[in-house]
Amino acid sequence: MKIGIDGVPLTIPFPCGTKNYAQGLISALAKIDKKNEYLIFASQKVSIPKQKNFRFVQIPSFIPILKRQIFLPFFAKKESLDIFHYLEPFGSVIFKHPKIVTTIHDNNLNYTYPWVSKFLLKRLYCEFTKGAVINNSAALLVDSRTIQKEVKEYLKNREIYPMVYTALLGYNHHFRVIKKYKNRKSKFFLGMGDFAPRKNLVSVLKGYKLLPEEIKYSHKLKIISSTKESALRFRSLAEKYAISNNIDFLENVTQERLIKLYNEASCFLYPSLYE
Structure with a gap:
């Protein structure tokens, strides 16, 4: 299969949960899957696994609002993908594909990005793109029970999407259970x-x-x-x-x-x- 991944979260210039999720998911896929082809779409060069089945596709960024709304769907359709995965729900409103999977980390913008509410156009853009991407998705991934509940309420309990609770899916495989850590040098x-x-x-x-x-x-x-x-x-x-x-x-x-x-x-x- 040919699987496209929205690599925009990988371009976030500082450490955060969404970026860690994106990096960890791609790292985990590279570790377990050497067969399917993965295409990472982003407007600037990002680090991807050095494997034959991973490829970076650069999309233009000279007009920021067109980056995801026009250029991403154009290049994605050009590649004839079998599946496309949004790593956050603020994607293209015009991109239609029978198998879009979307990860939702946060749903309530009043809590997650309160500054967005101060800018009406920005808030409208985020809410509109989120709604369109969710409606265009064939399946949703959520990484907490709170978000799972909120998304169900947002959808007014319409049981039209497979919704998967991913928990630690996609997080860095370096995490492991340590029974007792002996190298504590300070408290x-x-x-x-x-x-x-x-x-x-x-x-x-x-x-x-x-x-x-x-x-x-x-x-x-x-x-x-x-x-x-x-x-x-x-x-x-x-x-x-x-x-x-x-x-x-x-x-x-x-x-x-x-x-x-x-x-x-x-x-x-x-x-x-x-x-």
Whole structure:
């Protein structure tokens, strides 16, 4: 079979869940499938497996709004694909194919991208493209029970799509169960995320501030931020709460280092309000 994958999430310039999902899924496919042909469509060069059955297809990007709406369906149809997979639902409204599979990570834009609501045209574009892509899909993949429930409500419980709960499908195969991690050199709490209100990392900083001094002395707080902007804002808040000396701010953390940090942490703090 000839399978097309929307590689736009691979071009996201900072680490995030959608990009990690895309990288992990393609990595996993390369590991288990040497037979089917995979075409990755993106407007800029992205890293893909160095295998004969994986090919990069570059689409023009000189007019951003046309990148996915016109150029992607044009090049996808040109390749005569058997299946096409959107790695997020904001795709082309005109691309029709009998076997489109779409992954939905988040459904409620008020929670995930509150800034979008400030720009009416951007919000309308996102909602319109999401609705069109879902309607054009033959199957949907969701990676949390919350999103599965929301999508069913969004569809008004129409049982017209196979909906697969993927859980960890597509995530990096380096993750494995470790019974006991012996290389803990220091004690620390670990938090991560961007400055989106739903990630609730401000509460992590406030809670850490309230800890007894002896615990703050023995357990530093490490914050992994997805962008430089969010790291600067976290630093500013830490200074405001007078806890900056007890906090390490980490940026551009690789998947390998992230796994190491997960295992070394005394406690992982993730008080997200919506996932």
